[in-house]
Amino acid sequence: MSISDQGMEHLKTLARLKLGDEETQALKDDLNKILAYFEQIRDLDTEGVEELARPIDSFNVFREDILEQGLTQQEALALATEAEEGFFKVPRTIDTD
Amino acid sequence: MFEPVIGLEIHLAMKTRTKMFCACPADSFGQDPNVSTCPVCLGLPGSLPTINQEAIEKAIMFSLALNCQVPEFTQFHRKNYFYPDAPKNYQISQYDRPVGEHGYVELPGGRRIDITRCHVEEDAGKLVHPSYADHSLVDLNRAGAPLIEMVTEPDIRDPQEAREFLGRVRAIAQALGVSDANPEEGKMRADVNISVRRAGEPFGTKVEVKNLNSFKSVQRALEYEIKRQSHILEDGGSIQQCTMGWDEGGQKTVLQRLKEGEADYRYFPEPDLPTMRISQKWLKRVREITPELPDAKFERYVALGLREYDAGLIAYDVALSKFFDRSLASYQGKSQHLANWLNGDVTGWLNSQEIKLSASRLEPEHLAALLKLIDSGTISGKTAKDILPELMQGANPDVLIEERSLKQITDSNAIEKMVDGIIAQNPVIVAQIAANPKAVNALLGQVMRESKGKAKPELVRELLAQKLGLEQSA
Numbered sequence: 001m002s003i004s005d006q007g008m009e010h011l012k013t014l015a016r017l018k019l020g021d022e023e024t025q026a027l028k029d030d031l032n033k034i035l036a037y038f039e040q041i042r043d044l045d046t047e048g049v050e051e052l053a054r055p056i057d058s059f060n061v062f063r064e065d066i067l068e069q070g071l072t073q074q075e076a077l078a079l080a081t082e083a084e085e086g087f088f089k090v091p092r093t094i095d096t097d
Numbered sequence: 098m099f100e101p102v103i104g105l106e107i108h109l110a111m112k113t114r115t116k117m118f119c120a121c122p123a124d125s126f127g128q129d130p131n132v133s134t135c136p137v138c139l140g141l142p143g144s145l146p147t148i149n150q151e152a153i154e155k156a157i158m159f160s161l162a163l164n165c166q167v168p169e170f171t172q173f174h175r176k177n178y179f180y181p182d183a184p185k186n187y188q189i190s191q192y193d194r195p196v197g198e199h200g201y202v203e204l205p206g207g208r209r210i211d212i213t214r215c216h217v218e219e220d221a222g223k224l225v226h227p228s229y230a231d232h233s234l235v236d237l238n239r240a241g242a243p244l245i246e247m248v249t250e251p252d253i254r255d256p257q258e259a260r261e262f263l264g265r266v267r268a269i270a271q272a273l274g275v276s277d278a279n280p281e282e283g284k285m286r287a288d289v290n291i292s293v294r295r296a297g298e299p300f301g302t303k304v305e306v307k308n309l310n311s312f313k314s315v316q317r318a319l320e321y322e323i324k325r326q327s328h329i330l331e332d333g334g335s336i337q338q339c340t341m342g343w344d345e346g347g348q349k350t351v352l353q354r355l356k357e358g359e360a361d362y363r364y365f366p367e368p369d370l371p372t373m374r375i376s377q378k379w380l381k382r383v384r385e386i387t388p389e390l391p392d393a394k395f396e397r398y399v400a401l402g403l404r405e406y407d408a409g410l411i412a413y414d415v416a417l418s419k420f421f422d423r424s425l426a427s428y429q430g431k432s433q434h435l436a437n438w439l440n441g442d443v444t445g446w447l448n449s450q451e452i453k454l455s456a457s458r459l460e461p462e463h464l465a466a467l468l469k470l471i472d473s474g475t476i477s478g479k480t481a482k483d484i485l486p487e488l489m490q491g492a493n494p495d496v497l498i499e500e501r502s503l504k505q506i507t508d509s510n511a512i513e514k515m516v517d518g519i520i521a522q523n524p525v526i527v528a529q530i531a532a533n534p535k536a537v538n539a540l541l542g543q544v545m546r547e548s549k550g551k552a553k554p555e556l557v558r559e560l561l562a563q564k565l566g567l568e569q570s571a
């Protein structure tokens with residue numbers, strides 16, 4: 001099983017990535033290697049084996065609803081590539097006007 | 098000729114102190130941007146989520162109130178999507194094991210709307226799009242805030258019913274204290290799924306209209322889509338499955354994007370969070386601490402002797418019913434009398450000022466005191482109405498009537514003097530009364546005026562009848 005060109009375009013759209021032909025090809029090769037590995041896993045007989053989503057068996061581990069000090073605005077924005085008036089600044093996400 | 102098929106998806110901001118998976122404040126309405134964040138809700142590497150127990154408990158309580166089945170086992174999933182309002186590039190939500198399933202809500206006419214599911218998830222941040230710019234701004238205060246998402250079956254028949262249903266859901270959420278459920282603050286948001294079909298035909302292609310932030314917008318958006326889709330089909334066209342937004346200014350739906358498939362979200366069990374098991378013991382405890390539901394309030398009010406109409410107005414408005422209960426406890430009089438005042442003059446005043454009961458300074462005990470003053474004949478109904486606006490602003494009626502000597506004149510000697518005076522001054526009217534007994538009302542009015550409204554009208558009427566030799570009519 002391998003990924004189609006159409007599949008690559010769909011993935012790029014979902015991940016909101018703009019990639020050149022070369023980058024797309026390199027990513028496609030990587031993904032195909034990963035898929036090949038999953039093919040091997042798929043060959044294993046898992047009949048009667050229950051799904052294991054988490055490696056540990058604990059449940060009902062909760063936090064009480066008590067406030068704790070978080071980050072200041074300045075600390076939060078210190079990590080941003082760009083900030084403006086207390087907001088994170090990002091490329092425009094919708095078309096208006 | 099086309100009939101609509103409507104389903105709703107409602108998001109309720111849960112009323113907890115902290116966010117769903119971290120200890121930041123859950124509610125930062127009106128705050129500066131990015132003042133309620135931490136490494137967890139910013140999605141910083143190495144941070145790990147922890148489950149807010151209070152939020153799970155509230156979701157269980159709400160699910161039970163919607164007559165949902167609450168399974169023994171529930172868990173979180175990751176929903177993957179890339180958008181700047183989701184700092185982790187996924188949203189922690191529920192998928193195969195929601196907290197509640199297969200419930201229903203009963204509407205006033207007895208119609209039942211089935212609830213498919215009720216699950217817990219985290220909210221996204223807020224995006225701002227300055228109109229002049231080529232960029233967008235992100236506020237992550239809301240990112241990670243606890244939400245309940247509830248989804249209905251496509252059982253809703255028309256836009257009006259959708260609105261009624263939203264009202265019922267809001268009343269339940271507020272009564273339980275699960276959510277403030279006020280759309281103005283974004284604490285209740287609805288997406289609608291709407292298709293139309295000819296009667297008896299299978300479901301048509303549905304369109305989703307997202308992020309409707311008032312009950313009125315839900316109704317309008319549905320009305321608009323029913324018309325739009327019907328016209329397309331009448332003209333022989335077909336409906337394209339898509340996601341629309343509601344343009345409040347233009348009062349129309351606008352295309353946002355063609356629908357993403359569910360597979361595109363690549364759901365998988367959240368590996369950073371353990372599963373949850375909801376024991377019978379836990380369910381029992383939640384049932385025990387569940388406050389009285391609106392339906393139960395309604396029945397209680399009707400049993401108290403309220404007319405169904407008034408009982409409905411009060412029971413399904415949480416603020417009003419809390420006020421009513423407190424006021425009635427202090428009044429101890431006829432519940433319908435209290436309901437008349439609350440649903441009549443009090444509501445009228447609030448509407449005229451365009452404020453909510455909670456924003457007024459009327460005390461339940463003050464309204465009770467006012468009614469006691471009327472019942473005892475200490476003040477007239479008219480005086481009560483006159484001073485109500487002051488009560489709405491916090492005045493105590495006992496103090497007011499004392500200060501302004503608004504007490505009714507019940508001293509029959511004083512009234513008799515006034516009655517004698519008015520009879521003497523109006524020989525013409527007195528002469529008319531024999532032919533037209535109703536003319537006595539003119540005299541009654543004059544006595545009332547002379548007493549500045551303070552004479553007890555029943556007493557005046559009685560005295561006039563006596564003096565003029567009229568038969569007392571009730």
Ligand SMILES: [Zn+2]
Nearest residue numbers: 119121135138
């Ligand atoms: Zn946080």
